[in-house]
Amino acid sequence: MAPKSTKRIKKEQTNINVNKIGTKNGLFNLCLLVTSIVAVLIGLAFFQFYVSFTTVPELPNFDLDKWWGPNTTKLQDTSIRHFRIVFTGAMQENLRVLFDYYRGRRPRAKSLNESWSYGVHSDALGQFFAHWQFKYPFRERVRYLNKFNHFKTNIQGLDIHFVHVKPKVDKNIKVLPIILVHGWPGSFRDFFEVIPILTTPRPGYDFVFEVIVPSLPGFVYSQATTKTGMATYEIAIIMRNLMRRIGHNKFYVQGGDFGHTIGSHMATLFPDEVLGFHTNFPVNFSKLAQLIWVFGSIWPTMIGGEHSDRMYPLKEKLSYLIEESGYMHLQGTKPDTIGYALQNSPVGLAAYILDRYMIFTNSSNKDTVEGGLESISSTDLLDNVMLYWITESMTTSLRLYKESFVNSETEQILGRVPTTVPTWGLRMKYELVHQPDWILKWKYPALLGTTTLNVGGHFAALERPRELAEDIFIAVKKFLKY
Template sequence: MGKKDKKVISKKEETKKDAVKKKNSGFNILPFILPTLALVLAYPSYHVYQHIVTVPEVPQLDLDYWWGPNDTRSNQNKEIRPFRVVFGDGMLQDLRMRFDSYRAETKKVKSLQDAAWTYGVHSEAFAQFFSNWIFQYKPEERVGFLNQFNHFKTNIQGLDIHFLHVKPKVKEGVKVYPLLLLHGWPSSVREFYEAIPLLTNIREGYDFVFEVIVPSLPGFVYSQAPVRPGLSPTQISIVMRNLMKRLGFTKYYIQGGDFGHSIGSGIATLFPNEVLGYHTNLPAHFDNKAYVAWALGAVWKKIVENVQCPLKDGVEFFLEEFGYLHLQSTKPDTIGIALQDSPPGLAAYIIDRVMIFTDANNKNVEDGGLSKYYDHTKLLDNIMLYWASGCITTSIRLYKESVANVEFEQTVTKIPTIVPTWILRLKNELVSHPEFILKWKYTNLIGSTTLDYGGHFAALELPEDYAADVFKAVKSFVQFKNKQNAL
């Protein structure tokens, strides 16, 4: 190798050494970027984590907040007054006139062929349902049926609250436990009529029966609606607790579904020393942690197998079937005016929700499942109660109140419920969380029943299964308490 070549190599080596030296002597920013980026991401992540996992303290609540007109506070009537359902002659005459007007309408639009209920209530199915309402439903007879149980009203926090109170007739030695039954929307006290006799009569294998209290939620049917905003599910929990207190019950059991689930859960959370046990047919925990776990189920199959449906199916179902929720959560009074103006419109709106929530597959059947799941008279009783009381607008305001007060509602949702709890899990329920999620909320979830049938309105659709499971749950609650007392 010549001198010239050696010089070239030497220069190359010097160039390399200079580059390395320059690199080593320069400022390397990479070690500073990564920690800084980690800190930037950690701060909001920590706050998100804290928001999800932090258990808030029980909020300060005004247990006597006045929801009625201010000028009634000074002369509140706290008496428990008998009440009877009445379908007045004037109301019935007006109803028939509206029926005739609808029947005479020549521009009624027929459903698309082969569409079933995918576009909403099918015109032919509704025509049959409407025909039964006109020609087969006997309002005078149904009033007698609805009044078979004792109805009452009493004023709680400024609102006249309507309720059924059914006492059992039992032999000496049989225990009687008070049971508060809570409905949701678009339901009413009518949902429990077939179940009440089953709950108030002795059952083989049990030494107790129930004394049943079934209130209409504020703004539903014959319970007065508030005159100002803010009566969210948790606030209704206080009203229902005060109703039980008015009736003399300091210890009792609760059963609820739909909004009744949220309200019953609220009572159990806020007043754990008064609730002996809580039974629900809506196995759901409406907290951010539960939503995160459900979303993660799209990634981890183990979670998916324990949740009712994968993320994709759940989102698709929500987008297709929960438009009503958005409407009622934003403009309840607007849709309320439209529905209260038309009996057929009110009926179509309610039965569409009832049938889809009973079984989502009903949308693929031309009659929407009306001939499979319910006697038409059951559904018409409920619709008549809504129509006669003019409550559709005030009932759907509960959705608006739930959203408008979501931060307050979430606070109560995050507080663990120590009351013994039992879950009835039905196949077609709208939301069904696995037990490990439910135990985040219900720390004493002592048992559950899973059926491979049934939908959202358990007491209405399956009164026998529903009543049997309430008995089963309460028996377990009593045993649980006895074990605790023995420790």
């Protein structure tokens, strides 16, 4: 076989080099294309992330007359009827029988340690139970609960219960309508020490309040719906329609816990009717606010300022929220299951409610045997337990958590729509969530101010009625000048 010529060899080598260069150029172009596609996708992802967190969504349309009644005839009685609370002898006898049963079994369930880390401590529950059985003055308390005027009226097919107190003042004192909205496991009873303060003239103020305190649908004396979908924004519409039924087209709103969310939705949906919104649970529930809280752990004082210790350390706060939010998951998924169990045992119902009040009053309560029971009157706490027990409304009240979970997308949208209504926040020391004013203003751009106290917890109306009432006066005075 004849050897290849020099020219031929060089030509083949040149072709090989060209092919290598072509291959390298092809790989480079492919890498460039892939990199460009990845960069575009990442850019789109970040843009979508930015839009989802910062863009203000459009306000959904709601049916302001949606029918929640058990029938479909929509024949509505628009009258306002007097109502009176009754504790019957049969109710007391039923409780006595159940109490005797519990008393015989109680020693079998002693707590494992000297704290509430496993839940309600058996010794504290025993004392609470003994107070209920031997010291709770049934007749006196029913007179106390009836000391204000109670009414019922039908709103969108449901009989809604409310307390209505009109002040008796001179003509030179203005009377301003305000609706006080409770949460869970509270009731209208939470505001009974607040009402007299709000309806009494005080130095430096030329106004008092005409107070309306409703029971939320499904809570104690307000009728529950048999239909799904009654989330907090639907209740906000019912509360607004209640105020219009009473005769107030413009009014103030105050709320905490669920009352905060309902009041916030009222301000968002009806900015021309709500004159001002006061909350003792000032929180922005948007995802951006939560993200800022997480990233803020890198530099807590930059986010929380002088009150950063109420927001951080993040690990400690998250651990607390995770540990104490089990009830929320249960009620948000299987409310009827736990509701039926609680409604068949007065002591079980009391233990369940007591656990929430004590822990959310001050998280350190769980480190003692007493659990903080000394901070709130047992009689006051039992008023709420009794109201839930005799109305058999625990199950229907728990369903609000399920509806809020199921309709969380709409709840999120409303939480991101800013409201122009003047707003004021009261921060208690042991509140579950703390946020600085600049984060609150994303949702409440007309936030005129906040008050930060070194006392109290989540249930301000029951724990610190005077401080709450005084702060409402301060807020409304600012609202009137706005």
